[in-house]
Amino acid sequence: MVAYQVLTGAASTTRDAKRLTGIARSSAERDRRRPTPAAPVRRAPANALTPAEREQVLCLLNSLEFVDAAPAQIYAALLDQGVYVGSIATMYRVLREHAQVRERRRLARHPARWRPELVADAPWQVYTWDITKLAGPAKGVYYDA
Template identity: 45%
Template sequence: MNAVKDASSDLSVKAACEALGVPRSSFYRHRWGRRFTHPRRWPRPTRRALTDPERQEVLDVLHSEPYVDKPPAQVWAAVLDHEERLLCSMSTMYRILAANGEVRERRNQLQHPRYVKPVLEATGPKQIWSWDITKLRGPEKRVFFSLYVILDIFSRCVVGWLISERECAELAEQLFRETCEKEGVEPGEVTAHSDRGPPMTAKTTTQLLADLGLTQSFSRPRVSNDNAYSESQFKTLKYRPEFPGRFGSLADARAFCRRFFEWYNREHYHSSLGLLTPWSVHSGEFEQVLQKRQEVLNRAYAAHPERFVRGRPTVKRPPTRVWINEPQAVEISK
């Protein structure tokens, strides 16, 4: 600051501060000090304020058994009606509670149970099945068909589906029994994951899955990401260009779904599988497909290597592990 003061004798304060890189406000503050400081003013006491005994009385009423779990507005109205007296305003009640660090939820409310986040991982087919139910519009308003779909999350292959006019646990039992028989599932081999819809949580469904040797897993309420595989597959179904706004009959809906799932499993190149079909990954035939693709890429590279600026191309392989809520690695301290 002294350098600025010395330079300001020949230059203006602005030029001296700019030359030395010093803010003018800092120079003036150092030169003149805080000339306009005021002592801190505390709020004056007013005759309208409650006395200490009155404030304690309000706090005692708020802590009393009839009002301990009620908000100040409810306490104010109840005291006014039943005790026929006015302690203070509702705002004053809040101020007294705030002064004592008690401004929080006071009501006695039902607490929803905490659901555990499902953490599942599959390293091959027939390990985790995701299943769900979606509605298809029928021929008239308020007429819907229920489509049950079981999806293998590793291969994205639809291993079982069923469509009916109603949604019930008995149909889910039928679907799982037929799918397990077709896939040759051994007890304890597959985990069936779903949301918490009535057919999924029905006692009969739970008992059937236990009889078939399937482990049951559920999503958390209102968390669609816990069952993202089924939700994504339903979007693929309903965003197909040939998907109708309404189905004329149950037979019409079944015929459409039969064509769709045949296309989805055997012809649809899935982006999450390295552009392989779900059936090729589910059946293990994808190795031959990848070998043929690599041969084509090798011939293309040999013919025009200058076109591949990143070197020899390689085929993209499907993931070796998939999950519902990725498991976190546990570090073991030494």
């Protein structure tokens, strides 16, 4: 649509602009008469947390008491203590801003398994075994080789 408007604005006829862009004159005229909606101006909510309050929530979420708990558990524990710092969604929002939305429990990390590598530089140094299944004469019948 922009190309059509540029062509008609540059002293080109609407017929030529239609032929070059493939846009019908009626569609272009309808689009020109349609008012463009103004982008709504969004203001911050009156009850939004200040940066200092957000930092306080993050420190609380990462404190030793709550470091391995989910936001819903933290929310319930704080309400039991009579403390309200924000909703569960607010806690998740603060964690997401700091890329901390993940498993919060301390999980064991298993080391990678070491597989022995046997190297032979002469005959009769390394012995191994292998069982291979060979298909038998009927379905479901196998032979170990």
